[in-house]
Amino acid sequence: MRKHAFAVALFIVVAYTVQGSPILPSAAPAVRAASDAAPFPDLIPLPAGFGPEGIAVGTGSTFYAGSLTAPTLGQILVGNLRTGEFAQLVAPTGRPAVGLKYDARSHLLFVAGGPSGRGTVYDAASGEQVASYQFQPPSPPAPSPQTTGIN
Numbered sequence: 001m002r003k004h005a006f007a008v009a010l011f012i013v014v015a016y017t018v019q020g021s022p023i024l025p026s027a028a029p030a031v032r033a034a035s036d037a038a039p040f041p042d043l044i045p046l047p048a049g050f051g052p053e054g055i056a057v058g059t060g061s062t063f064y065a066g067s068l069t070a071p072t073l074g075q076i077l078v079g080n081l082r083t084g085e086f087a088q089l090v091a092p093t094g095r096p097a098v099g100l101k102y103d104a105r106s107h108l109l110f111v112a113g114g115p116s117g118r119g120t121v122y123d124a125a126s127g128e129q130v131a132s133y134q135f136q137p138p139s140p141p142a143p144s145p146q147t148t149g150i151n
Contacts, residue, residue: 044084046077054100054111057081058124064089064109066097076100076111076127089127095120115139 040061046052051069058064061081067073074093079086089109090097099112102124109124117136122129 040081041084044079044081044086046086047072050075050077053096054098056100056102056109058102058109059104062102064100064102064124066100066111067092068096068098068114073097074113076109076122078124078127089124090122090129093120 046065049069049071050065051067051072052065053068054064054066056064058078061083063079063081065077065079065086067075067077072092074090074095074097075088076090076097077086078089095116095118096114097111098114101110102108103110107124108130109122111120111122113119115138117134117138119133119135120129121131
């Protein structure tokens with residue numbers, strides 16, 4: 001019985017300490033308050049019709065996002081993770097921008113073109129195309145679903 005009472009008392013002391021009880025002073029509330037501060041927005045809404053697929057982080061709070069959907073296929077946005085603001089870096093190209101990788105040494109953005117078989121390199125500041133490589137032939141388009149008339 002004594003062990004049980006001691007365990008319950010110890011649990012209560014620990015619980016009050018973690019929760020910052022006025023009876024038992026604790027540094028936990030100060031730590032918790034500092035961590036509750038949100039330096040980044042919870043959501044960065046991208047434009048309607050933009051299908052984000054490849055996302056890369058640049059220097060500081062810069063991010064890059066490529067599009068996979070038809071109206072904006074291949075478009076790349078550059079933005080700020082802290083403010084949520086963004087702008088177009090590369091206009092839609094008609095080729096998917098599937099995987100992105102930022103190289104801090106050269107300030108270049110490497111973009112995989114998915115089924116296009118192409119890899120493209122852009123200047124990360126201006127969005128100008130620096131190089132383009134055809135790694136494999138483009139994949140054929142996916143077959144359209146066929147109806148069989150069977151329900």
